[in-house]
Amino acid sequence: xxxxxxxxxxxxxxxxxxxxxxxxxxxxxxxxxxxxxxxxxxxxxxxxxxxxxxxxxxxxxxxxxxxxxxxxxxxxxxxxxxxxxxxxxxxxxxxxxxxxxxxxxxxxxxxxxxxxxxxxxxxxxxxxxxxxxxxxxxxxxxxxxxxxxxxxxxxxxxxxxxxxxxxxxxxxxxxxxxxxxxxxxxxxxxxxxxxxxxxxxxxxxxxxxxxxxxxxxxxxxxxxxxxxxxxxxxxxxxxxxxxxxxxxxxxxxxxxxxxxxxxxxxxxxxxxxxxxxxxxxxxxxxxxxxxxxxxxxxxxxxxxxxxxxxxxxxxxxxxxxxxxxxxxxxxxxxxxxxxxxxxxx
Ligand code: SAH
Ligand code: SF4
Numbered sequence: 485x486x487x488x489x490x491x492x493x494x495x496x497x498x499x500x501x502x503x504x505x506x507x508x509x510x511x512x513x514x515x516x517x518x519x520x521x522x523x524x525x526x527x528x529x530x531x532x533x534x535x536x537x538x539x540x541x542x543x544x545x546x547x548x549x550x551x552x553x554x555x556x557x558x559x560x561x562x563x564x565x566x567x568x569x570x571x572x573x574x575x576x577x578x579x580x581x582x583x584x585x586x587x588x589x590x591x592x593x594x595x596x597x598x599x600x601x602x603x604x605x606x607x608x609x610x611x612x613x614x615x616x617x618x619x620x621x622x623x624x625x626x627x628x629x630x631x632x633x634x635x636x637x638x639x640x641x642x643x644x645x646x647x648x649x650x651x652x653x654x655x656x657x658x659x660x661x662x663x664x665x666x667x668x669x670x671x672x673x674x675x676x677x678x679x680x681x682x683x684x685x686x687x688x689x690x691x692x693x694x695x696x697x698x699x700x701x702x703x704x705x706x707x708x709x710x711x712x713x714x715x716x717x718x719x720x721x722x723x724x725x726x727x728x729x730x731x732x733x734x735x736x737x738x739x740x741x742x743x744x745x746x747x748x749x750x751x752x753x754x755x756x757x758x759x760x761x762x763x764x765x766x767x768x769x770x771x772x773x774x775x776x777x778x779x780x781x782x783x784x785x786x787x788x789x790x791x792x793x794x795x796x797x798x799x800x801x802x803x804x805x806x807x808x809x810x811x812x813x814x815x816x817x818x819x820x821x822x823x824x825x826x827x828x829x
Contacts, residue, residue, distance in 0.1 A: 643679025
């Protein structure tokens with residue numbers, strides 16, 4: 485799918501189709517989910533042919549379904565041949581959450597993350613972000629279902645691509661198009677302070693998640709190099725300001741990695757910095773990323789350790805949830821998003 489020339493074709497300089505035509509076209513793609521412009525009968529035959537030529541709606545993707553059938557991974561090939569991944573998670577309560585990528589790769593290089601290891605290729609456009617949701621809306625259509633929630637927790641750091649991410653968020657929320665409530669949209673950041681500040685000024689109140697993963701600077705910097713530029717104290721200050729402005733809950737993601745950040749001391753230190761109204765922790769069991777060279781360095785914490793860690797949080801009355809593991813058998817769980825970006829593989 486490539487909508488990059490849509491507005492230019494429908495509204496060329498010097499006048500073409502009237503402005504509402506652009507809305508009509510977007511409604512056809514984002515809401516009515518047409519996959520060929522020939523279905524857009526409100527346009528002339530000539531225009532439909534031109535759109536099929538220059539703004540193809542076909543989405544090139546490989547699909548993998550998990551054994552339990554509750555998660556589906558799509559590897560989408562973009563028009564320049566680069567590949568991104570998006571995952572659909574089908575919750576027992578009927579929600580259909582899509583985890584979207586915001587960049588091809590990621591420049592932040594967190595040591596435990598498969599996307600970080602890929603390095604950075606480029607930012608995604610708003611349309612390329614939306615394409616991932618359209619793909620799953622088409623997928624769910626035969627079951628009379630649609631995407632109900634979107635999380636920016638796929639490849640990339642959303643706040644390093646703020647403008648495009650926000651353009652996509654507004655279209656996702658728009659009742660004319662996807663009609664997904666702001667409360668059903670979440671953005672996760674490794675701690676880009678400018679992004680947190682900008683988000684707090686938006687009228688639309690989407691959910692904010694912070695990838696914390698360590699309770700102090702020494703440990704955090706060793707896992708997430710970005711912490712050297714934006715240390716914990718500054719990130720937490722930005723979050724405090726965000727909470728003051730928006731009065732919204734904030735989720736802190738904490739991935740439990742064996743022997744790295746899962747000791748009793750870590751839990752106690754974590755409890756200290758998280759003991760705030762509207763904060764809650766989301767514990768994630770580390771998903772092994774099967775990278776040959778570094779296999780064995782990062783492992784999920786053992787069950788007993790996780791239990792001890794949770795017991796401390798409970799005793800100290802810290803709010804937390806533990807994330808259900810979707811799709812680890814198809815490499816579709818958090819942090820497993822990586823592609824070789826070789827379209828022939
Ligand atoms: N770049 C953003 C958005 C990605 S969200 C961010 O880091 O917040 C994906 C979440 O999964 C992040 O919290 C990330 O730190 C975490 N993650 C990365 N690798 C993981 C792994 N192998 N197992 C579990 N979680 C992982
Ligand atoms: Fe990038 Fe997030 Fe992975 Fe870190 S955890 S490398 S910020 S995608």
